[in-house]
Amino acid sequence: MTGLSQKTSYPSADIEVTGFEHSHFNNNAFDVVVGNYRVMDAAYDDQKFKIHDYFLAKSVDKLKAGGIMACVTSSGTMDKMDASARMYLAERAELIGAVRLPNNAFKANAGTEVTTDILFFQKREEPLGDKPYPEWTMLSETENELRINSYFKEHSEMVLGTLEKSTNPFSSGVDCIPIPGADLRQQLSEAIGKLSAEINRDPVDMDVRAVQFTDDAPLKTFFMREGNLYFKDSAEKPAEISDLSRKKRDRVIGMIGIRDAARAVIQAQTENCSDEELQKLQAVLNERYDVFYKKNGLIHAKANATVFREDDGFALICSLEKDFDLKKGILKNKADIFTKRTICQFSEVDHADSSEDALIVSIQYRGRIDFPYMEQLCGKSKQEMISDLGDKIFPVPDLVHPDHVSYQTADEYLSGNIRAKLNEARVAASQNPMFERNIPALEAVLPPKLRAGDIKVRLGATWIKPEYIRQFMYETLETPRYYQVKDKEFRRYGGLGNKINVEYVPEAGLWHVSNPKSDTSIKATRDFGTKELTAYQILDDVLNLRAPKVYMTVPDPGSERGEKRVIDGEATSLAQKKAAALQQAFENWVFKDPERAADLVETYNDKFNSMRPREYDGSHLIFPGMAADINLREHQRNAIAHALYGGNALFAHCVGAGKTYEMIATAMEGKRLGMHHKSLFVVPKHLTSQIGEDFLRLYPSANILVATTKDFKASNRRELMARIATGNYDAVIISHDQFKALPLSAERATRQMQQEVDTLTESIDRERAMNGGKSFTVKALERQRRALQQQIEKLVTAAKKDQQNVTFEQLGIDHIFVDEAHEFKNLLCPTKLQNLTGISNSASQKAMDLFLKCRYLDEETGSRGVTLATGTPISNSITEIHTMLRY
Secondary structure: OHHHHHHHHOOOOOOOOOOHHHOOOOOOOEEEEEEEOOOOOHHHHHHOOOHHHHHHHHHHHHEEEEEEEEEEEEOHHHHOOOOHHHHHHHHHEEEEEEEEEOOOOOHHHHOOOOOEEEEEEEEOOOOOOOOOOOHHHOEEEOOOOOEEEHHHHHOHHHEOOEEEEOOOOOOOOEEEEOOOOOOHHHHHHHHHHOOOOOOOOOOOOHHHOOOOOOOOOOOOEEEEEOOEEEEEOOOOOOEEOOOOOHHHHHHHHHHHHHHHHHHHHHHHHHOOOOHHHHHHHHHHHHHHHHHHHHHHOOOOOHHHHHHHOOOOOHHHHHOOEEEEEOOOOEEEEEOHHHOOOOEOOOOOOOOOOOHHHHHHHHHHHHOOOOHHHHHHHHOOOHHHHHHHHHHHEEEEOOOOOOOOOEEEEHHHHOOEEHHHHHHHHHHHHHHOHHHOOHHHHHHHHOOOOOOHHHOOOOOOOOOOOHHHHHHHHHHHHOOOHHHOOOHHHHHHHOOOOOOOEEEEEOOOOEEEEEOOOOOOOHHHHHHOOOOOOOHHHHHHHHHOOOOOOOEEEEEOOOOOOOEEEEEOHHHHHHHHHHHHHHHHHHHHHHOOOHHHHHHHHHHHHHHHOOEEOOOOOOOOOOOOOOEOOOOOOHHHHHHHHHHHHOOOEEEOOOOOOOHHHHHHHHHHHHHHOOOOOOEEEEEOHHHHHHHHHHHHHHOOOOOEEEOOOHHHOHHHHHHHHHHHHHOOOOEEEEEHHHHOOOOOOHHHHHHHHHHHHHHHHHHHHHHHHHHOOOOHHHHHHHHHHHHHHHHHHHHHHHHHHOOOOOOHHHHOOOEEEEEOHHHHOOOEOOOOOOOOOOOEOOOOHHHHHHHHHHHHHHHHHOOOOEEEEOOOOOOOOOOHHHHHHHO
16 A cells, blocks of 8 residues: 555656566666665575575665665674675775664664664765775674674764673574663664765656656556656557647646546455555645646646647546636636545445345346356255245246256236237247246236227238238128139239239338239228229228329420429319228228127237236346446436346436436446446547546546547557457547448448348349239339449448458457437438438438448347437437337
């Protein structure tokens, strides 16, 4: 902790918090060495020095010429018979003087009575060489026949006690006995006052103290070395920053100090430091910030942000300013890190008193039911816990692998498509009785079955089988038999001739009535049709949710042809009345037949009345590493639980509801639980720095990368992508526009779209075989295929130009959080509807890029890698929510 404190006090100094024997300081590097020596080092094995002597030898080698060393060591260094250590020191340094302390000097602290010396050396400008060794390397005898170092014989005033023969088997043979009543503090002060040495050193500003650069210095970091300012922009040699004005340089140095002080406070808290230690570090942080603020203003100020924005610690130091007026340059409130403990030590629960408690802990710390972990917590077997928990958990059938049985909590299992789960449970229970209890539990939450009278059925509903629409058409319009088709005719002749048929093409989302003008009966042209549009043509419009329109030609002298087409209002109104009549006739007909009604009711309930929403409870979430002073609200906790346990999610909360903290907490908690490893935040450009600051306010020790505009310049983009790919970041924050510059590989993007092309091609071939190459459906499908093929060509062309860059798949991103997701609503949505607000028939490049990346993450994560957030999921039309769901 002392080392950590010193690192904070002197952020530009190279301080190693390690044993001296493991340090790697350069020789001839220090002006002063001070030590209280107590572990050997291979570099001094040849001398076979004792521990104290080893440290003395290593220390003197670190001194610069003229440097001073003061050290406390055993009296054996000076008094022992073996002079090799003294000779080693004498070759390199002059003895300024020595003070022998009485053997009780350290009794209060160490509890031992040992005679010790304080030795003062000055490093020689040149080694001793062939000159004779000085007297102090030798021993002499006193009048009392005590063998001691010659220095102490000649300078008895430097012996602060009485020398006597030692009875301690571990001493050098002579003890220094304290003088009764003597004041050791005064004695020592007088003795040291007799020493003198000439020291020639220029004064050094500790704020620009040298730091030894090492290869593990963080990228994108400012630092000082030999009084010079450097920036490590790549893995290569750092670049010296020499083109800054004195004022800008001082700003950078000041922010380096604040950055390192803030990191020291954070690191100390993660190591569970004492309150006293924390307060010392906070005092340093407060002092450094206050000095900087008084001289340079807010860190957020443009002058400061401009020079330090590239540093990876910029978002951290910005988060220190909690409330401020940027226009006036006034700080209103500092962040709590200056005065409070913002990180509480996290310790995992290691015991549970019951199976219920073990389940809660397992969800908290593992994010799932983990029976081996639960067994360790409560000491019960898996079967005992299953019995104890009862209907709090349920076995999940796996009809493909019946021997594999997993368990889910009741809130998860008793939600989703209940009818499908009920069918699976009945099949599984017939093979294994353990699933029998699932059946009544699922039946209890099954949505009540709707009856025919509860269901509104309209022409064009895609869940209705085409054969029912065909049957309605033939019966209602009394289509002559020779115009009716049977399934056998498709297989026999491969075409329709002039026969009338209805079919639905799901790939295009279109219904199609073939040969709508073949029948000219009263029913077709008067009862349900008009002289301009037959009932079959009107039916085609109604099925495709189009309002029938009748056009007429009127003179237009100003045009090239002299005429133009306009809507015939009267004829159109009549046609739309016939359309309404057809719709009413269908509603009267559809449930009339009991067998047909039963089939349609069953289909509708299976498709649309089987879902039970899961209710997510986030009260159990614990959020290790979150700032202690921030408490999430209930709806935020529940939203986070939804995103963690429910897969892809949309936070559609109003402005001010806390969506940013929801996304950040989901990212960090998901990483802790192993659900994902590296999150990408895609946010509006003006919010990138703000989101970074919010991230570090909520999780002060998070490792994040906030990409700047400069990072995405052509010359820097490749390096940025390499940093993302190789860095162990908790989150990477980029803008909407920058997101497009992280390309999905052309191979994957084209493969995804080619699957759509292949599906369309199969539909085209099938339609051609049935109705010929000129049918309406073929033309519609071909238009969609051409549009997709053109997009594939663009992707391939772009990939050829950018072959060297890392692709999105290689970045290690396994979860994306898209803020203000409504900015991506312009996504292609094939539809048969006309003039429908909010639906786009063409996709923006930005929207298509996000869509393809979402599909990639779905493949990689099982639809658990996408979280969207917006306060306006619907801005113009209810149809916009469909686009959000497609992502």
